[in-house]
Amino acid sequence: MKSFVFPEFQIIRDEQKCGQCRGCERQCAFGTHTYDPVADRLISDETKCAGCQRCVIFCPKHAIVIRPTPSFYRPNASWSREKLDDLKKQAETGGVILTGSGNDKPFRIYWDHMVLNASQVTNPSLDPLREPMELRTFLGAKPDLMDISSQEGVVSINTSLSPNLMVETPVLFSAMSYGAISYNAFRSLATAACKSGTYFNTGEGGLPKEMRQEFGRCAIVQVASGRFGIDAEYLNCSAAVEIKVGQGAKPGIGGHLPGEKVSELVAQTRMIPQGTDAISPAPHHDIYSIEDLSMLITALKEATNYEKPISVKIAAVHNFAAIASGIVRAGADIIAIDGLRGGTGAAPKAIRDNVGIPIELAISSLDRRLRGEGIRNRCSIIAAGGIRCSADVVKAIALGADAVYIGSAALIAMGCTLCQKCYTGKCNWGICTTDPRLTGRLNVEIASQRLSNLISAWSHEIAEMLGGMGINALESLRGNRDHLRGVGLHEWELDVLGIKGAGE
Amino acid sequence: MARADLCGDLSGPEDAPLRPEEAEIDATELETRALNDRLRELLLSGVGRVRIKNVCGQRYIGTRLYTPQHLKMDIEIFGTPGNDLAAFLFGHRITVHGNAQDGVGNTMDAGEVVVHGRAGDVLCFSMRGGEIYVRDGCGYRTALHMKEYEDKRPVLVIGGTSQDFLGEYMAGGIVLLLDLENKGHQANFIGTGMHGGVIYLRGSVEDCQLGSHVAHCPVDQSDRKILDHYITKFLERLPEVASRREEIVNSPFVRLTPRSKRPYSSLYTY
């Protein structure tokens, strides 16, 4: 059937600059650029182009420009080009439209409608370059009170304490499975996490055996509905265990790793046949109700000798605060909430763009709910889903989160340009692919250095913002809504966020 | 980094000689404003020496004494002067028989202050010239942003020890802590952001007490000359500790200096 769909991108090659080095041909796994021996020049096929900008960055002569195609249907506020083209594709194939990365639709970004405070006169702002500025925090359950006794000057703690993760900066790497991302990308995240005093999350792809000894102590290992790669060693080498109930990009449906991406090593780690699709079902089939979750949490605590905090990751949806409250009472030490803009390697576009709520509203509502019930101390909240910069981190913590997970941001640090073609397995940056010709392009040392640089730069910026507010310890920012004001928000949004409007 | 040379004598710019006329003020019940009014009156009327008795908390003593002719006065304070003693001081000499409070020598330009007791927080903040001698210890944030230019160099000598954040942002000048009671230097965050000047500590200090941009090493011969000069001056002004000069001068001292003029050059991305 002939396709009626526009190519999404336009490729402009400056023939004068182009040295015909064929570098672009080598760089593009989509086969966009090919050398035509008859015409003795490079030609480009727009229909194949994903807009990932790899050839543009790597062209030694900067001869290529790739931009969204200027071809247009008649402008129509309701029927955007995307809507028209997606419909045509479905008419051609009868299939579900798949996509990658996070929600790109113009839902309101609440981070950009909140502003931060600074101290002046009545309270000195603190200079993070010279005065101590502490970003260290602990993730896990805390007791309500401590029973301390002292005898002959020796103080002993009588309360039994739950295990906690100590993290030097409140930014953690979000769950991205080996298989969804390449081995090199996965290892870069692990390396940077250990170097920067934070943690990475294995996602549902398991943790390769050779990485366990070196990186286990910085790993939050996931137990997802497909139960891939889970053995007792996997659980016990980790720093924490996370039960994945849902994720922000595709709440309510499971994970899907296309067979193309299930290489030999992926198959070995996940313990499934090579080349098969790795499907994680939507629910955990042993959790059909909250008491089942409580059972799984306790089972994992038993399996890890009660030495590791157990986290539960859920997507932020409509009544999630009530669900989360139940999860805390079921024994979870950490709740990870993933909002509307969370990324993924593959999800149906209809689900990615329409299901879930923005994380900003979710953090606030969850924090208030737990406080209202008097159980806020029993868990830590990690927020995820479209955290783009250090200011977002500061605002998330002021709204009530203990820390944030970054997924898309970490990939962007390694080179990702959000072209949303992760599900094809042809990531030219070597990130979301298992094709060894492509994964070799990502050097673990360099990529992990980029990630560490990112964490370091954000940590400095967070310290500057905290100091500006007259705060020198992260504990004093958490849930401190007094330091936030809303700009350009409706009354109901201010109410849900629990903040005043600027000037109020 | 240029090492501190022996400082010139204490006189300020275009110095006028001290007049012998004396006066006395009883500061009981006198508010800050009234006391400083009186002091200025006395200065302008030709008095060279003043004794102020029963001082209790009055602030900014010595601050309002700038004159275009650079008249000088010698002030003796009995009691506890309030905050910002000798703030913006322009060349006078002040002696305190008692403890001083916070802000002594704030942005002081020239002159001399001697305290027969202790001083509080933020001593010598932004001091740019002159000398201050304190017999006992001092509080937090001593010598913050002290500065110097060519041969205009402020000096602070403390007979005891200091609390945290000593020499923060220091850009010049000489600070000398003698720890005469041998209690050991307990301060933390010494010299954070230091980018000029020098701190001498009698005794020793741990690396973990110092800011990351501070280099420390034992003193050498030229340091010893400087130490000798200022210790002698200290003992002359505070005779109650005179007896141990040899012991003090021959003790081990460490010298703290900044590692670089631009400690934060790699922090920013453009």
Added chain:
Amino acid sequence: MPRIRRELYNKEICACSIFGAMNQSGERFNAAGVMKAIANMHVRGNGLGGGFAAYGIYPEYKDYYAFHLMFTGKSRQDKLSAKAELEEFLAGKFDVVYEEEIPHRDESTVSDPPLVWRYFLLPHKHGEDEAISDEDYIVSKVMWVNTKIENAYVFSSGKNMGCFKGVGYPEEIGEYFMLDRLYQAYTWTVHGRFPTNTQAWWGGAHPFSLLDTSIVHNGEISSYGTNRWYLEMYGYACTLQTDTEVIAYAADLLMRRQRLPIEIVARILAPPIWNAIDRMNDSEKKLLTTLRMVYGPLLMNGPFAIIIGQTGRMIGLTDRIRLRPLTAARRGDMFYLSSEEASIRLISPELDRVWTPNGGEPVVGELNNMRTVLQ
């Protein structure tokens, strides 16, 4: 389900002077000296707030809780209706053995004073309340009055102690309530205020007090939003629009309800810096790391110098990087705390020892016969 409205609370900001004097032998004295001392720091305030806490002032009623009530409102009628409503509440919940207006001078310079009364009472518990302790009962009823009865505020609720405060310079408040003539206490703490909100109100002055704990505070708490939500989870209502309130409630929670000693409480409110903790020996490190982990939301960030008064004790504490001054001094049985040394010298020119404590380290003065007093 109705939408939950956001809390539009206001937090007044103030800078100030504080002073405390305690005779550790238990000998009592009037407020004349401390009034002089705080007047000496007049320039630190702006006349929009002052107050005193005094311990040992009601020996004939020492076994009863002394509630000091403030009835505000635009007209005298507003004040009287608030009083009536409050007394009806008291009648059902307490046995009041004596009540009277707190004596004051009329000709002084304070502005727009509320009606100020004191009630000496004991809890009268019914039903479920019989299971809870007297002190928890008092706290919950005080929170109730302060949130539910309009124009009525309990600003002092301990035994054999009381707070006196209002809008005016502290020496003016001292004269208004005749503290130099009518009362003898073994501990006086005083506060002079410099709020940046010109519509200061009597309830916003320091000290803040709950049961026998009183706080006077110089500084601003930048962690107020965090401290507040944590305390609200334990049943404390922050209604007095001033950040000092959270210190009083934190002290009540940690010292009275959780019975932690002051050295530990100081480590919670003003913990050492992490790199100092990391260098400590194993057991200290474990203790301090655990305290920060569990009580992180009670860390008081921002500059502060506070004096905590309690039965038989006076405690001074500053923030962990000592952004506010505090001088401590001793002379014989007397123990002094002050924002400035000169004020201490004014009433005691000779001192045995004067020092400025390190940030985050408490200085504690206790009655020599502490054990007897507590019984």
